[in-house]
Amino acid sequence: MAQKMKAAIFVEKGRIVLDEKPIPEIGPxxxxxxxxxxxxxxxxVHILKGEYPVAKGLTIGHEPVGIIEKLGSGVKGLKEGQRVIAGAITPSGWSTACLCGCGAQDGAGTKHGFKAMGGWRFGNTIDGAQAEYLCVPDAMANLAPIDEGVTDEQVLMCPDIMSTGLSGAETGQIRIGDCVAVFAQGPIGLCxxxxxxxxxxxxxxAVDTFPARLDMARRMGADVVVDYRAENPVDAIMRITDGRGVDVAIEALGTQTTFEAALRVLRPGGVLSSLGVYSSDLTIPLDAxxxxxxxKSIRTTLxxxxxxxxxxxxxVISSGRVDLSGLVTHRFKLDQIEEAYDLFANQRDGVLKVAITP
Amino acid sequence: MAQKMKAAIFVEKGRIVLDEKPIPEIGPxxxxxxxxxxxxxxxxVHILKGEYPVAKGLTIGHEPVGIIEKLGSGVKGLKEGQRVIAGAITPSGWSTACLCGCGAQDGAGTKHGFKAMGGWRFGNTIDGAQAEYLCVPDAMANLAPIDEGVTDEQVLMCPDIMSTGLSGAETGQIRIGDCVAVFAQGPIGLCxxxxxxxxxxxxxxAVDTFPARLDMARRMGADVVVDYRAENPVDAIMRITDGRGVDVAIEALGTQTTFEAALRVLRPGGVLSSLGVYSSDLTIPLDAxxxxxxxKSIRTTLxxxxxxxxxxxxxVISSGRVDLSGLVTHRFKLDQIEEAYDLFANQRDGVLKVAITP
Amino acid sequence: MAQKMKAAIFVEKGRIVLDEKPIPEIGPxxxxxxxxxxxxxxxxVHILKGEYPVAKGLTIGHEPVGIIEKLGSGVKGLKEGQRVIAGAITPSGWSTACLCGCGAQDGAGTKHGFKAMGGWRFGNTIDGAQAEYLCVPDAMANLAPIDEGVTDEQVLMCPDIMSTGLSGAETGQIRIGDCVAVFAQGPIGLCxxxxxxxxxxxxxxAVDTFPARLDMARRMGADVVVDYRAENPVDAIMRITDGRGVDVAIEALGTQTTFEAALRVLRPGGVLSSLGVYSSDLTIPLDAxxxxxxxKSIRTTLxxxxxxxxxxxxxVISSGRVDLSGLVTHRFKLDQIEEAYDLFANQRDGVLKVAITP
Amino acid sequence: MAQKMKAAIFVEKGRIVLDEKPIPEIGPxxxxxxxxxxxxxxxxVHILKGEYPVAKGLTIGHEPVGIIEKLGSGVKGLKEGQRVIAGAITPSGWSTACLCGCGAQDGAGTKHGFKAMGGWRFGNTIDGAQAEYLCVPDAMANLAPIDEGVTDEQVLMCPDIMSTGLSGAETGQIRIGDCVAVFAQGPIGLCxxxxxxxxxxxxxxAVDTFPARLDMARRMGADVVVDYRAENPVDAIMRITDGRGVDVAIEALGTQTTFEAALRVLRPGGVLSSLGVYSSDLTIPLDAxxxxxxxKSIRTTLxxxxxxxxxxxxxVISSGRVDLSGLVTHRFKLDQIEEAYDLFANQRDGVLKVAITP
Incomplete structure (x- = not known):
């Protein structure tokens, strides 16, 4: 009989609960x-609220830090007992999308090798990381050892928040001497x-309104912060840039308001690098x-x-180039994960990110 | 007293007329x-219909082929009597936008050196080419000699249609082996x-509906043509690509319908290269x-x-790589330009492009 | 007892012979x-001459066209009986080099995931394709189905010659309207x-001296051909380009002479795209x-x-964009492979490429 | 009669002297x-030693900070009395090279618009900046205002050392998370x-041997420094990178030794970004x-x-991202420039850069 583990499971809209499930079996x-x-x-939280659909019974979570318990028969180059992380997105390596340099859209199981968001499997199409154990597919392409002396919390942002946030800058193709606006300073915007x-x-x-986030934005490198409740951010940015606009605008929230503002502050020839997850159609105003x-370009990145x-x-973390340690504001045991969801979903108590330890 | 010349002048919405104007004076x-x-x-035609505003009295036209009559005192490297063309867009070379590699948005006269569409001067912010004489600004950056033995009509598409059309492919960063859809096969779409x-x-x-355009599209390199009246082009393209979608979709019309279809047929990770001049806000459907x-990326090019x-x-023309000779379907004298506008604006008689000779 | 097959085996410098070997066993x-x-x-031929070292007893050859006989237990998305090709270079997909976009240098089995030429395995570090059977590693990343109705010979150049030759243009980042020189018009130079x-x-x-190759070069797209025995090719190219030089020079032979000439004909800011396999140190002349x-840039591509x-x-082949059918000049049975080596190594009888069929 | 000014003039090999010359006349x-x-x-110093030839009587120097005294009749967008800098390289903006994105090779006066090093005019083909007055050609493309409150010394490195040094990183296309080696930590290597x-x-x-330079390298961002007299730098770098090699190696000296070492420490697929001015042919070792x-790629940047x-x-300076203030180690009056050359040419007294004020 399969051994059991605890896992945070999507039951129905509004309910993610901690339950028991069998420890996953692994393939080669x-x-x-x-x-x-x-x-x-x-x-x-989108999943919790029913805004993003997943199968009932699925284990949620896509940001794993852990130790290799067991390797499939075909896995080379890793060993049991190693401390590792895996990205939120797990490209197979061998799909057409991967071989095209677009691994996040890995449709390894599909006819053509491309699938929108196909590389996002944990807590989306397969069981995820908010559990005692996790099965990582295509382990050779996905498991990265953690350096000695580095703590779990130091690398906890790598799988998603940090990789996503930095990609906003990379896709924007920021150059030395550019002027950049970042809309929203939640964890991804801060990164x-x-x-x-x-x-x-x-x-x-950096644009936001919460003082703690604006402070953190300054620590992350913002030269100027704009409180959008104090001043229309488009006006503020055009004032700050002396009417020129920015070379790159990064959207890190996923709303029409921020998307449109990002487009409006772009100089001619600029790039809108979009990271947000949108929940409705977007409008591109003709004048903007x-x-x-x-x-102008609009580029999205998963x-x-x-x-x-x-x-x-x-x-980036271990070289000290970026210090994300301030992002973990709260810590919970896996047993308390429902409480953690409650805090995080309601953005109480100045929460930025929580750490969950089984 | 200044000598006079004939020129096609914007009088008011609905009226571009041939009139007399002084031959332009030139600066250094x-x-x-x-x-x-x-x-x-x-x-x-947008200008004629009042959809794009220009000053009353402006000479229209931005596609010049001609002979250097006179050079400014500071111009080096050119000589009077040379046959030349100039692009529709005339970057100064020395603006910040030019030095950033974005000459079409040349705001040479502005504080920051960027201005949306600033490089488009002929028939927009200064007198244009539908006249007997034309003053070309920043001549050293803009005048390109015509090779011997090449006719005016052979290079007539270079200043705008061809440069724009080809840029749709270039901005799309098409690679060897890509699958590409081109929406609308007017002169720009054909290019x-x-x-x-x-x-x-x-x-x-290639997507269009007029048989002559679809035929011409095949001559320009289309492997498959889709008549959008015979089949929904999104369905057709997904069928033709066996469900995969295209790597690059080029929008060459400027409507919500073509923009949205171009977005829908893109494979994950694909590029929508937009050339059209839009006349209203655009909607980005959430699912697309x-x-x-x-x-996905949306990139526009002037x-x-x-x-x-x-x-x-x-x-490209003289090497025989592309043959655009079939695009000029009608020929007029400058004296007949009002008639030419009438034909062209109403897309009568299978017109693609007209040639106007003073 | 393992079944036997015929294979062309490297015995020692100067001897590649057809012999019997066990049909390969395959892993998952x-x-x-x-x-x-x-x-x-x-x-x-370099291997035959002892200029490139491989293990004695190795089966030679890295350009396979064939039919899937058997799949490893972990292979998904392919089926037995399919007609397929594999590239000369077989990236794993999951190595660090692959995930860096540099699969040809795949050091999948090494500590860091990079290894010079590591992606070249067939007939180099593992048994190759000049045999009745071939074991293809990392099959999911490497096997590409052949379209129905396409013959073996039509795709025979894809695995190496064509992929390499085209990469010379791609790495050169050729743009519309560029002037390009290609040094040597053997099979790779022609591609x-x-x-x-x-x-x-x-x-x-295109530069070469053999009339048949210069003719073929014209068929492949050369606008001008230069016979290096009739005129110093550097002089010729500077004359043809009116003193300007070329935007991109492709070296497709692997000698100091062609490398140096390629560097000398580059305009300032140009790219030397090097495909040749060199056999001695190279000199970069100070003036060139x-x-x-x-x-100037020098870029190499495997x-x-x-x-x-x-x-x-x-x-590219099936769309008719490029027709390489003329490259196969001679055909042999696998039983005659020693004879084929003799012809090919000595470049007799105007040979470009041979087809070998078991 | 033309007014006179003091200028540092190349007289002959070994002699640059301060002399009187007419204040330059300016064109439109x-x-x-x-x-x-x-x-x-x-x-x-290369010029002084006769290693790089310039015309006798030429004023030397290509790093100007100053005040606009007078503008040509055709110059727009600038005003007399403005504090400005100009780059060491002065692209025209309108040459073919500039319009190709390669302004450093601006051959504005040549037939084809390209000329190797053509954009380097000050102290090379026209009178330079080590004088009381300087004529800046193509002023609209070249003069950049200095922000208020910024001192001359703060921007003194911008025209050459800093622009060159940073371009070594840019041409290397360094990405987040790359490992980079920089050979030689003179002013350009430090940048x-x-x-x-x-x-x-x-x-x-960072590789060098002088303790002061290695200290400064650490301040500029080096994580590790290698003293090439204490350990072979190739061995050291392979040890430091655990056998992997670097993604990008920057050569900032101009010798065979550093060039070759840079090539040897590159991982497969890496880029050698070369900034040095070489004085003899280079050898590319076959194995490296x-x-x-x-x-591998070798890319040079002017x-x-x-x-x-x-x-x-x-x-970059005013944002505080980089602090180059430590580079100016000595200060002289223009009257003392011969003394300054003596110090700098002999690298005495730990000199990095000198500031010369008329």
Whole structure:
């Protein structure tokens, strides 16, 4: 009889509960990970609220830190007992999408090898990380060892928040001397701010309203912060840039308001790098788009994954280039995860990210 | 007293008339060109209809072929009597936008050096090419000699239609072996089709409904044509690509319908390269955008200009790589330009492009 | 007892012989292919001559066309009986090098995931394709189905010659309107010429001396051919380009002479795209390099592999964009492979490529 | 009679002397600058030693900080009395090279618009900046205002050292998480180290031997320093990278030894970004080049110029991202420039850069 473990399971709209499930069985290319730390993402809250559909009974969570418990028969180059992380997105490596350089859209099981969001499997199409154990598919492409002396919490942001946030800067193709605006300073926006600094932007304008987030934005590299309740952020940014606009605007919330503002503050030829998860159709105002003649671009990015991405994220942390330690504001045991969801979903008590330890 | 010339002038909404104006005076960096051939663009029709505002009394037209009549005192490297073309867009070379690699948005006269559509001056902010003479600003950056033995009509598409159309493929970053859809096969769409072939796309799907345009699309390189009246083009393209979608979709019309269809047929990670001039707000449907998680990009391009661009366009023609001779379907004298506008604006008689000779 | 097959085996310097070997056993991620057509590469001749070291007893050959005989237990998405090709280079998909976009240098079994030429396994580090059967590693990343109605010979150049040749143009980042010189018009140089045309170069200058190769170069897209015995090719190219030089020079032989000539004909800011396999140190002349101040680049490329690359190559063929059928000049049975080596190694009888069928 | 000024003039090999010359006359596109601070470059020492030929009587120097004294009749957008800098390289903006994005190789006066090092005019082909006054050609493309409150010394490195050094990182296309080695930590190497950090490299290895330079390298962002007299730097870097090698190696000296070492420490697929001015032919060792099959690139960069480049450099300084104030180790009056050359050419007294004020 299969051994049991605890896992946070989607039951129905409004209910994610801690329950018992069998410890996952693994196939030849998989690895079984014993989770030592994980966290809750804004996307998990969308799932909780029924805004993003997943199967009933699915284990939620896509940000694993743990120890290899068991390796599939075909897995080479890893060993049991290693401390590892895996990205939120787990590209197979061998799909057409991966071989096209687009692993986040890995449709490994599909006819053509592409599938929108196909690389997002944990807590979406397969059981996720908010559990005692996790089965990691395509382990050779996805498991990245953790350096000695590095704590779980230090790398806890790598799988999703940090990889996503930094990709906002990367997809924006920020150059040395660019001016960048980042809309919203939740965990992803804060990492986007850090990414803009990491790539050489020399004027970074961070937009939010909560003082704690604006403070953290400054710590992440923002040169100027804009409180959108104090001033219309488009006006503020045009004032701050002396009417020029920004080279790159990063959208890190997922609303029409921020999307539109990001488009409006772009200089001609600029790039809107969009990270948000939208929940309704978007409107592109004709004037903000220069009727299609302004050489503007809108680019979206889904969190890059894979072990090499995770290696890079860890090196950013361990080199001291970026310090994300302030993002974990609350800590819970897995047994308390329903309480953690309650706090996080309601954004109480200045929460940024929580750490969950089984 | 200044000598007079004939010019097609915007009088008011609905009226572009041929009238007399003084031959332009030139400044130190300018050149005076005697026009030998020019044409009418769809954008000129927008001006005629009052959909795009220009000053009353402005000479219209931005596609000049001619002979250098006189050079400004500061102009080096050109000589009077040379046959030349200039792009529809005339970057200064020295603006911040130009030095950023974004010359079409040249705001040379502005505080920051960027201005949306700022590089489009002829027939927009200064007198244009539908006249006997034209003053070309920043002549050293803009005048490209015409090779011997090449006719005016052979290079007549270079200044706008061809440069714009090819840029749709270039901005789409088409790679060898890509699958590309081009929405609308007017003159710009046809050149986009030619551009897709020129960059190595191996399956090009052209969408339109007029048989003459679909025929021409095949001549430009389309492997498959879709008549949007016979079948929903999104369905058709998904069928043709066996459910995969296209790597790059080029929008060459400027409507919500084509924009949205272009987004819908993109594979995850694909690029929508937009060339159209839109006349109202656009909607991005949530599903077609994968909620922002599909790694999709939307990129717009304004016709690249400058003498080096014109050199490249001419070399494409003279090397025989692309044959645009079939695009000129009708010919008029400058004296008949009102008649030409009437034909072209109403898309009568299978017109694609007209040639106007003073 | 293992079944036997025939295979071309490296015995010692100067001797590749046809012998019997056991049909390969396959692991969980492998596929066993029954070879239906293969060929001999210039690199195999280097092996024959002892210029490139491989293990004694190794089966030679890296250009397989065949039918899936058997799939490893972990292989998904393929089925036995399918006609397939695999690239000369077989990236694993899951190595660090692959996840960095550099699969040809796949060091899947190494500590860091990078290894120079590590992706070249067939006939180099594992048994190759000049045999009745071939074990293809990482089959899911490497096997590309052949379209119905396409013959073996039509796709025989895809695994190496074509993928390598086209990459010379791709790595050169050829743009529409570029001027390109290709040094040497052997099979790879001919494919580089085809690649330059495929990417929109408008003046392609092909250098060789054999009339049959220069003729073929014209068929592949060369606008001008230079016989290096009739004129110093550097002088010729500077004359043809009117003193300007070329935007991209592709080296497709692997000698100091061609490397140096390629560097000398580059315009300032140009790219030398190097495909050749060199056999001695190279010298960069100070003047040809503008003392390091000419913004010149030298970029090398090892044949890109993987199933998506093979798909693209096949689509180039099946779309009719490039016709390589003329490259196969001679045909042999596997039993005659020693004779084929003799012909090919000595470049007799105008041979370009041979087809070998078991 | 023309007014006189003092200027440092190349007389003959071994002699640069301060002498009197007429204050330059300016043409319609030029600006006359009154120099307030300038410096001496390693290239000037090459000129002094006769290793780089310039015309006798030429004023030396290419790093100007000053005040606009007079503007040419055709110059717009600038005003007399403004504090400005110009880059060492002064692209015209309108040449073919500029319009191709390669302004450092601006051959504005040549037939084809390209000329190796053509954009380097000050102290090379026209009179330079080590004088009381300087004529800046193509002023609209080249003069960048200095922000209020910023001192001359703060921007003195922008025209050459900083623009060159940072371009080493940019041309290397450093990505977040890369490992980078920088060979030689003179002023340019130090700026390359700063550039590597600015672009997100997470392990930067700086090579030199002088303790003061290694200390400064650490301040610029080096994570590890290697004293090449204490350990062979190739061995050291392979040890530090645990056998992997670096993603990008920057050569900032101009010798065979550093060039070769840079090539040897590159991982397969890596980029050698070369900034050095070489004085003899270079050798590419076959093994270090993987016989041309290692996907390695060698890219050279000449200091990018133009007003937008200067704007970006200044913003890097004024944003506090990089602090170069420590680079100016000695200060002289223009009257003492011969003494300054003596100190700098002999690298006495730990000199890094000198400031010269008329």
């Amino acid at each position: 290319l998989d690895a079984l990970i014993r989770i030592t730390t994980t966290t809750i993402c804004g996307t998990d 986007a701010t850090a990414g803009a600094k990491l790539m050489g932007a020399t004027k970074i304008i 788009f220069s009727a299609g003649l302004g050489d 969190c890059p994954g894979g072990k090499e991405r995770m290696r890079r994220m860890q090196d | 960096l300018d050149a005076l060109i005697r026009i030998t051939t020019t044409t009418i663009c769809g954008t000129d 986009a089709t030619a551009g897709a072939k020129l960059m190595g796309a191996t399956k090009i799907i 955008f994968s909620a922002g998680l599909g790694d 016709c690249p200009g400058g003498k080096e661009r014109m050199r490249r366009m001419q070399d | 991620l492998d596929a066993l292919i029954r070879i239906t057509t293969t060929t001999i590469c210039g690199t195999d 580089a010429t085809a690649g330059a045309k495929l990417m929109g170069a408008t003046k392609i200058i 390099f503008s003392a390091g101040l000419g913004d 044949c890109p592999g993987g199933k998506e690359r093979m798909r693209r190559m096949q689509d | 596109l030029d600006a006359l600058i009154r120099i307030t601070t300038t410096t001496i470059c390693g290239t000037d 390359a180290t700063a550039g590597a950090k600015l672009m997100g490299a997470t392990k930067i290895i 080049f993987s016989a041309g099959l290692g996907d 200091c990018p110029g133009g007003k937008e480049r200067m704007r970006r450099m200044q913003d």
